[in-house]
Amino acid sequence: MTFDQILTALKKKEYRPVYFLMGEESYFIDQISDYITEHVLTDAEKGFNQHILYGKDTDIDTIITYARRFPMMASHQVVVVREAQNIKKIEELEAYIKNPLQSTILVINYKYKSLDKRKSFSKLVDKNGVLFESKRIYDNKLPDWIKSYLANRSFTIVPQAAQLLAEYLGSDLSKVSNELEKLIISLPAKTQITADHIEKNIGISKDYNIFELQNALGQRNILKSNQIINHFAANPNANPLPRTISSLYQFFMKLLTFHFLDDKSPTAAASKLGVNSYFVKDYIAAARQYPIRKLVAIIGTLREFDMKSKGLGNVSSSAGDLQKELIYKILHD
Known part of the structure; x- marks a missing residue:
């Protein structure tokens, strides 16, 4: 079942006796687990019927005792x-899961790890x-996720603002x-969110951010690029060098990929990139500024500075200087 399918069923009070929630992305695990603890029982019922156990402080026998x-x-x-x-040999729950009590809802939060789905225990669950496996969302899917999240709350967001949030906050x-x-x-209902709203309410500069740096570099706008990077250098905690390198690497790799696309129409290119x-x-315009040979050199430079940011080949340069x-x-090599 997908995340949406699980929540839809829970909202219909269609409960299963066991929910094994695993994977790298804790957000979806927390959302499902929190919904169950907040909505299945009334406040009066929770005192005797809701139990929270922690992996470091419990064991399989204790879990089964509570579940039965x-x-x-x-x-x-x-x-x-x-x-x-943190529970060793979680597979020993198999004895209970073979015949779970239908009046119990057992929720296992197994974060940052996943079971082997080919094994019998996984198949039994x-x-x-x-x-449910909670997978990390790909960076390129994050702006759409932001858009969908806001749409569910009756808000909209312009593409530039969604991209700004995605670049700044990460996945x-x-x-x-x-x-x-x-x-x-902070905003009235049904607002269309813009970069101005983000700057005012979250504190992400609409002018000095990684997204604007990519745009300036894509246009080979030397003045604006230097203004932004000088701001980054003056505010290293808000604009760490590793994040700058990672974001620029992704940008220039996509630009290199664009050069080799057979179909460069907006729909086809958007899908491939x-x-x-x-x-x-923006990629069409930037491709005119950066031929393939130049892009290959830039990607090499980014790898070089990634090593320098980790202290290799760099003795005294600060993150801002780098x-x-x-x-x-x-811009110039």
Whole structure:
């Protein structure tokens, strides 16, 4: 079952006896687990029928003991095991999962790790309950995720603003959702969110950010590129060098990929590059500024500065100095 399918079923009160929630992205695991703890039982029922266990402080026998209890004055009891990835031999739950109590909802939060789906334990969980793998969202899918998240709350967002948030916040969905909630609380209902809203309510500069740096470099706008990188150098904590290098590497790799596309139409290019079709025009313009040979050299330079940022081949240059030197080499070498 997908995340949306699980939540839809829960909202219909269609419960399964076991939810094994695993994977690298904690956000979806927390959302499912929190929905169950907040909505299955009433506040009056929770006192006797809701139990929270922690992987470091419990074991398989204790979990099974709780799971096999019958609810008191309620239709269900809820047993949540947090940090279950710390439990050794989690597969020993098989004895219970073979015949789970239908009045118990056992929720296993198994974060940052995943079971081997080919093994019998995984297949048993999938047969008798819900086996959900929470995968990290790809960076190129993050702007669409932001758009969808806001749409569910009756807000819209312009493509540039969604891209700005994605570039600045990264793919930690818990962090992204927290920042989006700040916007939602601060703005009137059904607002179309722009870069101005983001700067005012979250503090991400609409003029001095990695997205604007990419645009300036794509246009070979030397003045604007230097203004932005000087701002980065003066504010290293808000604009760390590794994030700058990573974002620029992705940008120039996409630009190199664009050169080799047979079909450079907006729809086809957007699909291949993993970007919103709105931004394809920027790649078309940047491709005119950067031929293939130049892009190959830039990618080599980015790798060189990645090593320098980690202390290899760099004795005394600060992160700010490295950022300035990097941009100079991209524009002038």
